[in-house]
Amino acid sequence: MLVPITHCGLMQTFRICIWRCYKIIMIMNNNKNQDQDHQMITASMISGLALFRRTNLQLICLVTLTASVLFNFSNAFAAGQLMVTPTRIVFEGNDRTKQVNLVNNGSETGRFRISFVRRNMTADGDFEDVPENEAGMYSDEIVRFSPRQVTLPPGQAQTVRLMLRKKRNTQDGEYRSHMLFQTLPDPATSDINKLSNKNAESLSVELIPIIGITIPVIVRQGNVSSTVSLSNFELKQANTVKADKTLSLKINRQGNGSAYGDIRVYFTPAEGGETVALGLINGVAVYTPLASRSVDIRLQIPAGLNLSKGELHITYLEPGKDETTGLLAESRLAIP
Numbered sequence: 001m002l003v004p005i006t007h008c009g010l011m012q013t014f015r016i017c018i019w020r021c022y023k024i025i026m027i028m029n030n031n032k033n034q035d036q037d038h039q040m041i042t043a044s045m046i047s048g049l050a051l052f053r054r055t056n057l058q059l060i061c062l063v064t065l066t067a068s069v070l071f072n073f074s075n076a077f078a079a080g081q082l083m084v085t086p087t088r089i090v091f092e093g094n095d096r097t098k099q100v101n102l103v104n105n106g107s108e109t110g111r112f113r114i115s116f117v118r119r120n121m122t123a124d125g126d127f128e129d130v131p132e133n134e135a136g137m138y139s140d141e142i143v144r145f146s147p148r149q150v151t152l153p154p155g156q157a158q159t160v161r162l163m164l165r166k167k168r169n170t171q172d173g174e175y176r177s178h179m180l181f182q183t184l185p186d187p188a189t190s191d192i193n194k195l196s197n198k199n200a201e202s203l204s205v206e207l208i209p210i211i212g213i214t215i216p217v218i219v220r221q222g223n224v225s226s227t228v229s230l231s232n233f234e235l236k237q238a239n240t241v242k243a244d245k246t247l248s249l250k251i252n253r254q255g256n257g258s259a260y261g262d263i264r265v266y267f268t269p270a271e272g273g274e275t276v277a278l279g280l281i282n283g284v285a286v287y288t289p290l291a292s293r294s295v296d297i298r299l300q301i302p303a304g305l306n307l308s309k310g311e312l313h314i315t316y317l318e319p320g321k322d323e324t325t326g327l328l329a330e331s332r333l334a335i336p
Contacts, residue, residue: 081106082152084181084215087283088260091143091164092220100160100179100215104152111151111184114160116140116177117214121287124294127178127214137288139219140177142166149184164219172222174257174288182212216287218258226255228286228329230314232294235335245307247279247297251316251329253286260285261316261328265297267335270309276302278312283319310335 083103091098104110118130118138130136145162152158160179232250253259265279278299286293301307312333318326 098162137175139175175219178214224257226257252292258287266313
């Protein structure tokens with residue numbers, strides 16, 4: 001959208017552009033704990049390209065806002081018109097090649113750049129960029145991929161191939177980087193010289209969103225393992241008009257490998273009765289070297305159920321498994 005503005009209104013319009021980007025991030029973050037890799041995935045970067053034009057004056061300003069954007073898809077991430085599957089890549093054992101499938105589910109041709117980025121998980125489950133030259137175990141040093149840029153017409157698919165190239169001196173442990181899939185603006189739209197401006201004395205601004213998502217690429221070399229426990233439970237009123245509650249907890253990780261699983265919450269009345277499922281979050285990760293992270297689980301309490309005088313049962317399970325075959329950690333809390 002091209003909006004004519006006066007010179008004196010430049011800063012106000014610029015603030016509006018930034019505010020609109022901020023609102024997009026806030027809306028996406030409402031689903032924060034219902035992620036994949038953040039579930040958490042991470043998703044992850046929103047940028048706005050603001051183009052200004054005035055007589056004898058051309059100013060290009062890049063506005064970049066970063067947030068952990070979570071999309072609640074079981075096996076795929078979608079950002080803008082791009083769908084990515086799977087949502088995480090793990091090399092282990094004799095694995096040497098993997099692939100990521102991209103699909104343009106939009107109505108226009110899309111251009112996408114693919115790259116590796118290094119990110120650390122924070123204690124609240126968000127991600128932050130790793131400072132340049134910071135030492136660590138990163139999979140981008142031993143994983144190669146192709147292609148690095150794709151152009152997809154509507155409905156078309158593309159496979160990105162990943163190849164593991166271990167070095168002779170590769171140490172045992174878990175290596176992780178994140179593969180970034182970033183939309184590229186249409187050259188015809190983003191070229192400032194092609195922006196129309198009928199009023200030569202006015203200033204124009206166009207905000208072009210650039211959306212990106214990331215998925216983790218993990219390499220496990222040698223003996224890699226982890227143990228998990230749950231702690232720091234707190235039951236509090238959810239920030240909604242409904243009578244729902246939020247259960248806050250910490251996932252504690254030990255070992256040289258990351259943890260990844262599904263959280264389920266059940267309630268059993270003290271006086272007997274049927275056990276009720278109250279909450280579920282799929283794909284909650286705790287990545288190395290982080291020792292613990294916090295999680296908030298929205299509990300969906302059925303009408304008429306009194307959440308008192310009973311027991312909460314919280315489980316952390318391997319994805320797709322049950323308590324018998326894939327239990328990572330569990331806790332039982334008595335509610336007076």
